[in-house]
Amino acid sequence: MLEGVEIFKRLTPAERTRLAAMSREQRFAKGQTVFRAGDPADAVWVVRTGRVHLMKFLEGGQAATTCVMTPRESFCCLPALDRQPYPVNAIAATDTVVLRIPIAAFHDLLQRNPTFLEDALGVFCERLRQVEHKSCMLYDPVERRLAQALLTLSGKFGTTIPLTKHELAELAGTTVETAIRVLSDLKKRKILSSSRGSTTILQPAALEQLAEA
């Protein structure tokens, strides 16, 4: 199963079974906390089934989702690398099974295997670029932020995205109400349709146009 995970793609079968042997599956019910921001980073994680949201809790009880992790995606390699505490909270957004890879196993690999280091570095650069991109859409209006969020989600889920309006709002950095307003406007314009708990993209092209300039 590790084979399908980007960062572990080029491990040898032997390394993979060794890694798997050191790791444990863990089950979380919807809404449970996988780890909290500030916790010491003692593991790298891979989603097996379900969905995990990485999120910040801001003062005033608002929550901002920084990233939605879906099956075969790994997260929190950074804290593992520099041995700093987790910078975000990880919450199971649905019933979820994750693989917990102890940090020791990760470092073990890093030291033995220069190819792995390369791959890790690659994943890493990718992530940095993502974050930088996200941070510069700080100034964009809500519609564009939502459009972007939907597009990146469609990369993970396909054209039908199984998130509630509330979750979309948290991801776009806005409130449920305005998210709903914007989305129903897009619905009127036939760019997407939506039902309880999911929205589906009808015109990806139009959405991309909104997302860009």
Add this chain to the structure above:
Amino acid sequence: MLEGVEIFKRLTPAERTRLAAMSREQRFAKGQTVFRAGDPADAVWVVRTGRVHLMKFLEGGQAATTCVMTPRESFCCLPALDRQPYPVNAIAATDTVVLRIPIAAFHDLLQRNPTFLEDALGVFCERLRQVEHKSCMLYDPVERRLAQALLTLSGKFGTTIPLTKHELAELAGTTVETAIRVLSDLKKRKILSSSRGSTTILQPAALEQLAEA
């Protein structure tokens, strides 16, 4: 001189002279462009004298400064690492001398020297955390963003920060007018003082309080 640069700190004298030999100094007048976003990344840069701003140009002619680089700081290691184009524009904010280290020299070092790889990775993690932190203050009010900007600048310049209000505004992601309004308010509260082209922090503690919760 390379000795003072964080990422090159642990090079041997021999490596440093070799690196220096492959590099070139380059001079830019105030306002000149060092490189543009989208250009292929063919070098890593170190500021020798002056000041370089990394910035994005948004539609509508607005500019956002993502980072202010001062002497002994290196920038654009990321593009060098993953061989992707520069993600930002680099503009000389004053008359400036920079050291231009060709990407080949950088990769050469990476391959030969595992200690260097470690250091590079460290600088890198640091940067990722910075960016993530910045991106989550998306929701903060202007006053807090400005306070944060001033504090990180005071780490580079000391208590007196030689930037115009306009530059501060670009760094805090707001307009000159509101930056000026907020700053003059802080001035009234004796937290800082300012003159043409510079502002100095009088009460770092008070500023930190504004910057946090």
Add this chain to the structure above:
DNA sequence: CGCGCTCCATGATGTGGATCATAGAACTCT
């Protein structure tokens, strides 16, 4: 010296989106 430029400052007005309030629709659990 006077002209022009950049920087600073402050007031007037407009607006995107948060907040508050309310309510119906759909799903869940007993």
Add this chain to the structure above:
DNA sequence: AGAGTTCTATGATCCACATCATGGAGCGCG
């Protein structure tokens, strides 16, 4: 089936900030 809960929806109000407009203060330059 009924009760509670989550999700969706929409209207009314409010506010932080952008935008527009204008004027003055410091500084360089012909």
